[in-house]
Ligand code: HEM
C-alpha cells in the first residue's frame with residue numbers, strides 16, 4: 001500500500017515537474033505572442049484605447065477575446081461586424097442607436113478618445129485567436145446577412161443600414177427606406193439628414209453630423225429609390 | 227476550543243458572512259438587469275455591480291480562509307496564536323481595504339480586469355495584509371509542539387495564493403499578455419492553490435468529525451493535492467485556447483484540464499469515504515453535512531460542469547457565454563463557499579460553548595441553500611445552452627438572443643431567492659450562537 005511519504009513525494013515531485021514544464025511553455029508563448037498579436041500594429045492610439053478600455057471597465061458588461069461579462073455583445077470582431085465609422089457614431093451616444101434596448105453607459109468621450117477605442121478594437125480584431133469566434137455552423141441559410149445594395153454609397157452600408165432596411169436587408173430601428181424617393185423630396189431629405197431633431201423633435205433618428213459631400217451622395221441615392 | 231486566542235476566528239467569520247450577504251444583494255441587481263429591469267443603471271451600472279459581486283466573493287472567501295487558519299493552526303500546533311493583536315489589526319485592515327475597494331467601484335475607481343478590479347494602491351495593502359497574516363500563522367506553526375501535514379498543506383496553499391497574486395499586478399499594454407497573466411491568478415488560484423486550502427480545511431474537519439486516524443486522512447490529502455497540481459497547472463491551457471496564444475495550448479489545455487475533475491472526484495470520495503469509515507457519530511452532524519456536501523458539490527460544480535465545456539471543440543462555442551456563469555457559480559459554491567460554511571458550522575459551537583447545531587434551523591439552512599444554488603445553476607444552464615445555439619451556432623444577433631433568454635433569468639432570480647432564504651437561516655443560526663467566550667476554552671475537543 002502507498003505510504004504517506006510516497007504520497008508526499010508524489011505531490012512534491014508532480015508539482016515541481018509540471019510547474020517546470022509550465023514555465024518553459026510560458027517562455028515559448030511569450031516568444032510567439034508578438035507575431036500572433038501583430039505587435040507592430042500596436043500604435044500609441046491602440047495603447048491609449050486599451051487604457052480607456054480598462055479605466056471604464058468595459059469588460060464588466062462585454063466580453064473581448066471571449067473574456068469578461070455576458071451582459072453585452074462580444075467585441076473581438078466588432079470592427080469587422082459594424083465598421084469603424086458606425087462604432088464611432090455609436091460611442092457618441094449609445095442609446096440613440098438602440099433606443100429602448102438594454103442600456104450601455106453614456107461616456108462623454110472626446111473625438112480623440114473615440115478614435116483610440118476604435119483603434120484598440122480594430123487591433124483586437126487582427127489577433128490570431130485560433131478561430132474564435134467561430135462562424136455559425138448550423139443556420140447559415142437562416143441568417144440574412146446585413147448588406148446594403150451594391151448601388152448604395154459606402155456610408156449607407158456602414159452606418160444607416162444598422163437601423164434601416166433596403167430591399168429586405170438591414171436593421172429595424174427606423175422604417176424601411178424602399179421607395180423613400182416617392183415619399184420625400186430632395187430638399188426634405190437633405191433637411192432631414194442635416195438635423196432630424198429640428199424636423200421632428202424627439203425622433204429616435206440620431207443627428208449624424210454628416211459632412212456635406214457624404215450627405216449629398218446619400219441624398220442623390222435616396223431620391224433614386226422609387 | 228483548546229486555546230483562547232482561537233477566538234479571533236470569530237471576527238473573520240462574521241466579516242465573511244456580512245460580505246456574503248452583500249454579495250448576494252449585488253447578484254440580485256444583476257439578475258434583475260438581465261430580466262430587463264436595470265432600474266439602477268444610472269446609479270450602479272452593470273459593470274459596477276459585477277465588479278462588486280465578484281470582489282466581495284473573493285474578499286469574503288479570503289476572510290473565511292484566514293478565520294479557518296486562525297482556528298486550525300493553533301489546534302494543530304498546540305499553542306496560542308503567535309500574536310492575537312496582530313491578528314485583530316490584520317482583520318481590521320482587511321475589512322477596511324475590502325470596503326474601500328467596494329465603495330471605490332461605485333465611483334469608477336478600478337482596473338477593468340475581471341476578478342482583479344481592485345485598484346493598484348489597494349493591491350499593495352492587500353499584499354501587506356496577507357503577508358502579516360501568513361507571518362502570524364506561520365510563526366504559530368513553526369513554534370508549535372507539532373507541525374502536522376494538515377498545517378503544512380494549509381500554509382502552503384495560503385502562501386502560494388499570496389505569491390500568485392503578484393503576476394496580476396504587472397502592467398501590460400497588450401490585452402493578450404494582460405489576459406495571459408490574469409489567469410495565473412484566477413486559474414492557478416481556484417484550480418490550484420485554493421484546492422490546497424480547501425483540502426487542508428477538509429482534512430482538519432474530517433479528523434475532528436469522523437475520528438478516522440490522522441495518518442490515513444493526511445496520506446490521502448497528499449494524493450489528492452498531488453492530482454490537483456498534476457492536472458491543474460497545465461490545465462490553465464483551457465484559458466489559452468482563443469486569446470492569441472499558440473495553438474499547442476489547444477491540446478495541452480484540453481488533455482490536462484480534462485484530468486482536473488479527478489482531483490475533485492478524489493475530494494468527494496475522500497469526504498464520503500472518511501465519513502463512512504468513521505461512522506457519523508459526532509454530535510455536530512451539520513458540520514459533517516457541510517463537509518461531505520462540499521466534497522460532492524465541488525465535484526459536480528467544478529469537475530462535472532467544468533469538463534462539460536473544457537474540451538476545445540466544445541469551448542469554441544461556449545467560450546464567453548452564460549455557460550461559463552453556470553459553471554462558475556456551482557464551482558465556487560461547492561468548493562469554497564461550502565468549505566468555509568463547514569468550518570464555521572464546526573467552529574461556532576467550539577468557540578461559544580453552545581450546541582445550537584441540532585434542530586431544524588441549521589439543517590434547513592443546508593438543504594434550502596443547496597437546492598437554491600442548484601436551481602440557479604440549472605437556470606443558467608438553460609439560458610447558456612440557448613445562447614450557444616441561437617447566437618453562436620445559428621448566428622442570431624446578441625441582443626435578440628438576450629431577449630429570448632430573459633425569462634430564464636426569472637428562474638435565476640427565483641432560485642436565488644431560495645438560496646437567500648437558506649443563507650438567511652444560516653446567518654440567523656450564527657447570530658444565535660453569540661460571541662466566543664472563555665468558558666468554552668478547554669470545554670471539549
Ligand atoms: C473549484 C474550482 C473551480 C472554480 C471556482 C471555477 C470557477 C470558474 C470561473 C469563475 C470561471 C470564469 C472565469 C472568467 O471568465 O474570468 C471559470 C472558467 C472556466 N472553468 Fe472553471 N472553476 C473551477 C474548476 C474547473 C475545472 C476542474 C474545470 C475543468 C474540468 C474548469 C473549466 C473551466 C473552463 C473551460 C473555463 C473557461 C470558460 C470560458 O471562458 O470559455 N473549471 N471557472
Ligand SMILES: [Fe+2]
Nearest residue numbers: 413417462464
Ligand atoms: Fe481554469
